[in-house]
Amino acid sequence: MTSASLGPSHTPALGDEGLALELRGISKAFGPVQANKDISIQVRRGTIHGIIGENGAGKSTLMSILYGFYKADAGEIYIGGRRTEIPDSQTAIASGIGMVFQHFKLVPNFTVLENVVLGAEDGAMLRPSLAKARKLLTDLAHEYEMDVDPDAVVEDLSVGLQQRVEILKALYREADILILDEPTGVLTPAEADHLFRILRGLRDQGKTIILITHKLREIMEITDSVSVMRRGEMTATVQTAKTSPEQLAELMVGRKVLLRVDKAPATPGDTVLEVRNLQVVNSQGVEKLRGIDLDLRAGEILGIAGVAGNGQSELLQVLGGYASGTGSIRIKGQEIDLTGTASDARTRRARGIAHVPEDRQREGLIMDFHAWENIAFGYHDDARYGSAFHMDNAAMREDCAGKMERFDVRPPDPSLEAKNFSGGNQQKIVLAREIERDPDLLLIGQPTRGVDIGAIEFIHQQIVALRDRGKAILLVSVELDEIMGLSDRIAVLFDGRIMGERLPSETDQGELGLLMAGMSGEAA
Numbered sequence: 001m002t003s004a005s006l007g008p009s010h011t012p013a014l015g016d017e018g019l020a021l022e023l024r025g026i027s028k029a030f031g032p033v034q035a036n037k038d039i040s041i042q043v044r045r046g047t048i049h050g051i052i053g054e055n056g057a058g059k060s061t062l063m064s065i066l067y068g069f070y071k072a073d074a075g076e077i078y079i080g081g082r083r084t085e086i087p088d089s090q091t092a093i094a095s096g097i098g099m100v101f102q103h104f105k106l107v108p109n110f111t112v113l114e115n116v117v118l119g120a121e122d123g124a125m126l127r128p129s130l131a132k133a134r135k136l137l138t139d140l141a142h143e144y145e146m147d148v149d150p151d152a153v154v155e156d157l158s159v160g161l162q163q164r165v166e167i168l169k170a171l172y173r174e175a176d177i178l179i180l181d182e183p184t185g186v187l188t189p190a191e192a193d194h195l196f197r198i199l200r201g202l203r204d205q206g207k208t209i210i211l212i213t214h215k216l217r218e219i220m221e222i223t224d225s226v227s228v229m230r231r232g233e234m235t236a237t238v239q240t241a242k243t244s245p246e247q248l249a250e251l252m253v254g255r256k257v258l259l260r261v262d263k264a265p266a267t268p269g270d271t272v273l274e275v276r277n278l279q280v281v282n283s284q285g286v287e288k289l290r291g292i293d294l295d296l297r298a299g300e301i302l303g304i305a306g307v308a309g310n311g312q313s314e315l316l317q318v319l320g321g322y323a324s325g326t327g328s329i330r331i332k333g334q335e336i337d338l339t340g341t342a343s344d345a346r347t348r349r350a351r352g353i354a355h356v357p358e359d360r361q362r363e364g365l366i367m368d369f370h371a372w373e374n375i376a377f378g379y380h381d382d383a384r385y386g387s388a389f390h391m392d393n394a395a396m397r398e399d400c401a402g403k404m405e406r407f408d409v410r411p412p413d414p415s416l417e418a419k420n421f422s423g424g425n426q427q428k429i430v431l432a433r434e435i436e437r438d439p440d441l442l443l444i445g446q447p448t449r450g451v452d453i454g455a456i457e458f459i460h461q462q463i464v465a466l467r468d469r470g471k472a473i474l475l476v477s478v479e480l481d482e483i484m485g486l487s488d489r490i491a492v493l494f495d496g497r498i499m500g501e502r503l504p505s506e507t508d509q510g511e512l513g514l515l516m517a518g519m520s521g522e523a524a
């Protein structure tokens with residue numbers, strides 16, 4: 001099979017087995033945490049290989065070793081059958097490895113072309129002129145059906161297009177093995193479909209793709225083989241065609257997992273939230289909510305479906321007291337102030353509103369603070385934590401330890417800084433803090449983004465239990481499966497307006513998808 005990359009090939013000849021990549025006995029510890037234990041894996045060339053595992057199973061650590069970010073304590077890496085040391089990411093790139101991170105590494109105010117050539121000038125490309133680089137880029141974009149304007153400024157592009165730039169950047173550096181870490185977390189369903197077409201195209205041209213994802217549907221749809229990690233170990237590698245989502249879930253978590261939400265019909269009580277003609281204009285003067293009406297009752301989950309960017313974030317922010325708006329919001333019959341002053345979030349909490357923000361790292365946690373500090377964040381005036389003059393750190397630690405145990409946060413160490421937990425465990429810390437306040441109204445944005453299926457089952461159970469205790473839940477999620485499974489009622493947001501409301505039993509993903517695209521339904 002010939003390499004599809006442009007320019008001189010730098011990848012050594014393949015071993016007899018046709019393996020693109022082989023890891024043997026990789027181990028890595030962070031202090032007492034054994035993140036990778038004696039991991040061995042073989043990935044055949046020209047295949048899409050999935051890697052799945054619970055939060056904290058060690059997937060990102062393993063990929064970081066492969067990309068030269070971390071040095072393994074033990075083990076060997078073979079690329080194309082040849083033993084390769086990867087002390088840094090330059091070496092990884094020179095060895096034909098490309099990585100597309102969850103959080104893109106592009107320079108926002110540079111053009112696509114500038115981003116693609118940035119850092120590649122003095123490697124294999126031997127400083128091609130910009131005209132030559134442009135030609136290479138457009139040829140690559142054409143070859144892999146990834147149309148993108150080389151002169152567009154990256155910050156003006158949609159997330160899906162920015163991801164395409166990341167992939168093109170890796171291909172420009174002649175990557176033969178492309179690693180994607182949860183690539184669809186930020187994409188719309190249509191963008192995700194397009195990404196999969198691109199990945200299949202790359203595979204058909206002989207590239208090897210490693211896909212890390214929590215979504216078993218994606219594993220089943222696009223991978224050829226899949227490896228399962230559990231608590232730092234590689235527990236199984238199977239052919240995708242010979243497995244099922246249920247089997248993979250069990251391999252991952254070590255027990256059977258309910259892949260659907262199990263809940264009784266809602267028995268809604270009094271109205272908790274009434275929103276009338278809510279309008280929000282963002283700091284750039286763009287109208288983000290254009291007159292929203294919503295009602296939410298006790299004991300009910302209202303799901304807000306929509307493609308990201310259609311006003312959901314602003315809805316959560318204005319309800320949570322982090323942004324200002326006009327119109328009217330009543331909580332349990334009482335009007336609340338919409339001016340968005342600094343004290344509003346605190347006032348909302350005092351009125352029984354809890355908020356799990358969409359972006360846990362920026363809005364939900366202080367990453368350099370310990371878990372025990374984060375667990376008190378926003379509620380530090382709670383008498384259980386002492387007084388303003390003397391915060392009782394021991395009480396906060398104890399409270400944190402209890403919450404960590406009940407929410408199965410791993411590792412259950414209150415002293416660890418938030419940044420050192422895996423993404424899913426960070427999310428559980430925020431959820432534990434907000435849900436255990438037993439709020440009358442829970443605002444919850446993207447509750448299971450980046451969260452493994454065992455934890456999704458747990459988080460969904462917690463949300464349903466809160467509802468069954470008679471609380472109201474406003475759920476914002478871009479995952480239609482989640483909206484369909486959890487909601488008692490669904491409102492679809494498009495371009496700052498509610499396009500329609502449906503009962504989950506009376507609609508399907510097709511109809512919701514149309515509403516999400518603004519294509520039909522009665523504008524409210």
Ligand SMILES: Nc1ncnc2c1ncn2[C@@H]1O[C@H](COP(=O)(O)OP(=O)(O)OP(=O)(O)O)[C@@H](O)[C@H]1O
Nearest residue numbers: 030035055056057058059060061420421422423424
């Ligand atoms: N820099 C670090 N310092 C200390 N511990 C770390 C560090 N990076 C990772 N860990 C720990 O190593 C373990 C493996 O983490 P890793 O991020 O590889 O998991 P993951 O499978 O990618 O999880 P997720 O699905 O949540 O992204 C976790 O227990 C994590 O807390």
